[in-house]
Each structure stands twice: as C-alpha cells, then as structure tokens.
Amino acid sequence: MCARFSLFSGRARLARLFQVPDLPEFEPRYNIAPSLDVLAIVAGPSGREGHWMRWGLVPFWADDRKVGLSLINARGETVAEKPAFRRSFEKRRCLIPADGFFEWETIAGKKQPHFIRARDGEPLALAGLWERWHGEDPPLESCTIITTSSNAVIEPLHDRMPVILPEAHFDEWLDPESDRQRLLRLITPSDDELLIEYAVTPKMGNTRYEAPDAIEPIGTQGSLF
DNA sequence: CCAGACGTTGTT
DNA sequence: GTCTGG
DNA sequence: CCAGACGTTGTT
DNA sequence: GTCTGG
Numbered sequence: 001m002c003a004r005f006s007l008f009s010g011r012a013r014l015a016r017l018f019q020v021p022d023l024p025e026f027e028p029r030y031n032i033a034p035s036l037d038v039l040a041i042v043a044g045p046s047g048r049e050g051h052w053m054r055w056g057l058v059p060f061w062a063d064d065r066k067v068g069l070s071l072i073n074a075r076g077e078t079v080a081e082k083p084a085f086r087r088s089f090e091k092r093r094c095l096i097p098a099d100g101f102f103e104w105e106t107i108a109g110k111k112q113p114h115f116i117r118a119r120d121g122e123p124l125a126l127a128g129l130w131e132r133w134h135g136e137d138p139p140l141e142s143c144t145i146i147t148t149s150s151n152a153v154i155e156p157l158h159d160r161m162p163v164i165l166p167e168a169h170f171d172e173w174l175d176p177e178s179d180r181q182r183l184l185r186l187i188t189p190s191d192d193e194l195l196i197e198y199a200v201t202p203k204m205g206n207t208r209y210e211a212p213d214a215i216e217p218i219g220t221q222g223s224l225f
Numbered sequence: 226c227c228a229g230a231c232g233t234t235g236t237t
Numbered sequence: 238g239t240c241t242g243g
Numbered sequence: 244c245c246a247g248a249c250g251t252t253g254t255t
Numbered sequence: 256g257t258c259t260g261g
Contacts, residue, residue: 001233031261032261033245059231059238070233073232074233075232078232147233208246
C-alpha cells in the first residue's frame with residue numbers, strides 16, 4: 001500500500017520532470033500522511049497544472065468529507081468498477097510526485113518502517129485519482145493513490161505497493177480521452193531495478209515527526225529493541 | 226419500489 | 238450518482 | 244500508515 | 256477494541 005510518503009525535490013526539478021511551468025512554492029516534506037494536502041499534477045484546459053489536494057478521496061456524492069478519509073488508496077484491480085472511484089478513473093486521473101514512500105515491516109509484533117526510493121534519486125510519479133466535492137465552498141479537491149501487487153523489492157515488506165508511472169506514460173495517464181484498456185495496462189508493479197529500500201527511524205511513525213532524518217538509513221542492529 | 230452502501234489495509 | 242439487497 | 248483518544252452538559 | 260486526526 002502507500003500511506004506515508006516524502007516530497008523534498010525542489011520546485012524547479014519537479015517543474016521540469018512533470019512539465020508544469022508554474023508550480024507553487026512549498027517546503028520539503030519528509031512525512032506526508034493521509035488527510036494532509038498533497039501536490040497532484042492534473043490535466044488542465046491548457047496543459048498540466050499542480051493542485052494541492054486533500055489526501056483521501058471524497059467521492060462527489062459523499063454526504064460529508066469524512067467519507068473520504070479511508071479512501072487513501074484504490075486497488076488497481078477494481079478501480080474501473082468501484083462506485084467510489086469509477087468516475088475519477090474515467091475522467092480525473094493525476095500524478096502525485098513523491099521522492100519516496102514508507103512501508104512498515106512487522107517483526108515479532110514490532111513495526112519497522114522502511115523508505116523506498118528510486119535508485120537514481122529521481123522523484124517518482126505515483127498514479128492517482130482525484131475528485132471535486134461540492135459539499136463545501138470552495139469545493140474540496142481530494143485524491144487517492146492507486147495500488148497494485150508488490151515487486152521483488154517491496155515484497156519482503158508488504159504485498160501491495162503504489163503504482164509508479166514512468167515519464168513515457170505521463171501523457172497517456174493524464175489525458176481524459178485515453179482508452180480504458182490501455183490505462184489498465186499501466187497499472188502494474190514497477191521494475192525491480194527502479195527502486196531501493198532501507199530501514200529508517202521508527203520515530204517517523206509519529207506523523208508530527210517531520211525532520212529530514214525520517215528518510216535516512218539506520219543500522220538494522222540495535223534500532224528495534 | 227425504497228434504503229443503504231459506496232473503500233483499503235492489516236490483524237486476529 | 239449508481240448499484241445492491243431486501 | 245501510526246498515534247492518540249475514547250464524554251456530557253449547559254452556557255456564551 | 257475502535258474510531259479520529261495527522
């Protein structure tokens with residue numbers, strides 16, 4: 001799955017990779033949690049745009065925004081059919097920039113977080129969906145991250161991972177006119193060679209722990225007990 | 226027909 | 238809004 | 244995902 | 256144990 005991630009690459013680098021000229025300013029964030037605002041790249045009327053959106057998709061038919069709090073991930077296998085995601089999958093796909101994400105390994109009842117990032121240090125593009133909810137003014141924009149089965153790097157930690165799109169697929173993913181069957185084929189675990197993972201401080205389990213060392217490798221000896 | 230759900234994950 | 242269960 | 248709360252009443 | 260907030 002994907003329930004915590006980081007975004008610390010600078011605005012210029014993201015603007016270049018995602019081809020969004022006017023990205024908003026923001027501080028590096030090492031511990032982004034559900035319910036917080038995240039940066040989402042969407043297809044606008046005249047090119048790509050960066051929007052801040054609440055992480056946890058609130059479907060357009062929801063009675064209140066709380067409905068969306070658990071919808072932080074959407075299973076790629078069913079995203080085209082589920083009532084909560086179907087419309088977004090058809091018309092509102094997005095890319096969520098991330099420099100890496102966290103997964104927790106459970107060892108003898110203890111939780112050990114790991115950070116997963118690109119081997120080459122480039123930011124990742126997580127495949128997402130978004131929605132606009134008119135239950136408040138201004139309307140709330142929210143999003144979710146699509147998950148799929150794990151690749152060989154993640155598998156020892158977890159059986160699910162976020163869908164990571166290569167740059168060559170950005171256009172197809174964002175284009176509202178894209179063919180459904182072709183889109184579904186993009187929902188697949190990333191190549192094993194793309195990612196590396198390592199253990200990080202369990203202190204980052206607290207969402208208020210936002211120090212840069214949240215993503216630094218720690219020795220596996222002595223850190224758990 | 227109306228009422229009620231609509232989601233993922235991990236853990237037991 | 239739309240599907241499912243009763 | 245993890246951490247932290249987990250309640251009611253009346254009044255402003 | 257389970258829900259809410261981040």
